[in-house]
Amino acid sequence: MKGVRHYPGFLAMAVACLAILYVPLIVVMVYSFNDSTSITTWGGFSWRWYADVFTGPEAPRFKAAAWNSITIAVLAASAATTIAVAASLAMIRGGRFRGKSATFALINLPLMVPEIVTAVATLIFFSTIALTTGYMTILIAHVVFCIPFAYLPIAARLQGIEDSYEQAARDLYATQWQAFRLVLLPLMLPGVVSGFLLAFIISLDDFIITNFVKGAGMETLPTAIFGSVKQGIKPNIMAISTMMLAVSILFVTLSYYVNRIGQRTRS
C-alpha cells in the first residue's frame, strides 16, 4: 500500500493547512520584536514592546489582569483536578452503578457544548441566584469547564493501573485511605499532574465564558488584551500575546512529558 505521502495533492494540502495554522502566530511573534509603532512595517529588532508591557501606560492594567488570570488558573485547576480524581475513582474503581454511562456523558459534556451557550447559561444562572459577578463567579465557571480537561488524562492513567496494587496494599493491612494515599495516588500522579497542567492552561486561556461572567472592572489577561485591541492593535499586544503563547507551549509540553514519564514507569 502507498503511504499517505503519495496521494496527489498531499504536499500542497499539508503546506496550506500548516500555513493557515501557524503563519499568523509566526507573524505575531516576529512583529512583537519590531522597533516601530506601526504593526505592518518592519523597523528593526527591539525589546521595547516587551518593556512597554511591564512599564508602559497599560502596565498596571495588564499586571492586575495577569495576577487575576494566574490565581484563578491555579485555584480552578486545583479544584478541577481534585474533583476529577474523585470522579475517575468513582467511574473506574466504583464498580457498576446505575447511570454510569450518563455520568460519563455529564463529565465530558462541557467539551461538546458550544462555549457561547455555556457562557450565556452560566451568566443567567449566576444572576438567577443573585451572585454578583466578579472574581468569584469567574473562578466557579472556570472550575466547571476545567473538570473534563483534568478528567481525561487522570482517568486514562487510572484505567491502566491494575487494581491488584490496591488489593495488595489492603492485604498488607492498609486502610482504604492509606491504600489510596501510599499506593494508588503515587501511581496516578503523572496523570494528575498532566490533568492539572491542562486545566491550568485552559483556564488561563479562556475568553468567552470569562467575558460573560467577569462583571465590570474585573479583567483577566485575555479580556484585558481584547479590551486593548478594541482601541486598535498596538505592538505591545503582540508582545503580551507572544508571552502567553510561550507559557501555553511550555505547559502543554510539560504535560506531555509528565505523561510520557508516567508511561515508562508503569509496570
Next chain:
Amino acid sequence: MSTAIEIRSAVKRYGTTTALHSISLEIADNEFFTLLGPSGCGKTTLLRCIAGFEDLNEGEIRLFGRDIARLDPNHRPVNTVFQQYALFPHMTVLENVAFGLKMKGMGLADRTARAGKMLEMVHLSAFANRMPAQLSGGQQQRVALARALAPEPKVLLLDEPLSALDLKLRQAMRVELKTLQEQSGITFVFVTHDQEEALTMSDRIAVMSQGRVQQVGSARDIYEAPVNRFVADFIGETNLLEVTVDTVSGAVAKVTLPGGQKITCPAAQGVMPGKHHLSIRPERISLAAEGELEAVVERIVYLGTDLQILTHLTTGEAFHVRMQNLARIALPAPGDRVALQIEEGAARLLAD
C-alpha cells in the same frame, strides 16, 4: 492437629451466575493445601473470599475459630502472593517488603531489620535498594513472597504464583516454596490449574470444578482413588470404560468389562449395580499373552522415557497404554492384536 481455616457452606454469586456452590472445607494448621481446577472452576474466587477481596453471599470462613467472612482485608491476618506479584512499582524492594509491617505500626528501625531478614531468607539481600522493575521475574516472585511473609500471617494465600515463570524456574520454585512452607510453619493455601504443581507440593489437594469441590485428599488419594469422572480425567491421563456393575459389597465391586470378562475392583462410595465408569491408568496396564481386554494397536508414540501405545479395544473404545522405554521390550506393530492385562487393583470404579 488444629484447624487453620474452616469454610462452611460458602456461596458466591455474580448476578445470576453462581461461582461457588456451598463450599465446605477444612484446612489444617501448618498444611500445604492446594485448590486445583481448570480456569473458571471457582478456585481463585474462593481464595479472594478468604483474602477479603470478595464478599461471600452466604456461609462462613473461620480462621482459627473466628469468623472473618465479613471483615475488610486489612483486618484479616492472612497475606496474599498475587499472580502478577503486584509489587508497588514506586517503592524499593525493601520498602515493598516492609510495607505490611509499616501498616501494622512497626517502627522504622524494627521493620527495616525484619524486612532485611526476609530478603536474606529469599536470597535477595543484595537487591534491597533496587526498584521492582529492575528485577527478573523469579526475583520479583521471591520479593512478593518475602513481602507477604514479613507480617507473619497465620495463613499465606498464593494465587497461581508460578504461572508467570518459565519451566526451569517454576520447577526450582516448587521445591523452594515447599521448603519455605515447612520452615515457616505457616499454612499455605495455593491455587493452581497445574496438576503437576499440585501433586508435587501439596499435603492435600481440593479438586474443584464448576464451583464445587469434587474431591479432597492427598496427591496419592486423588490420583489413585478418584471419586468421579471429572477427577479421574483431570488428574493425569486415564482410560474411562463404561462397564456393568453386577454386585457391590463395601468398597469392592464385581463388574463385567465390555469384552465380557468379569473382574473384581475397588469402587468409589455410592456405586450401585448398573452402568458405571471404570478408570484405568495407562501406566498400570501391560501388554501380555493374555489379559482382561483385547485390543488392536493403532500407533506407538515415542515420548523419551516412556512409550505411549494407542489402541482401540475390539469392542470399539479407544484405549491408551503407557510403558517405560526399556531396551529389551519387544514392541507390537500397528495393526497387531494384543491382550491387555490390568494390574491388580489398578482399575477403579467411579461414582458417576
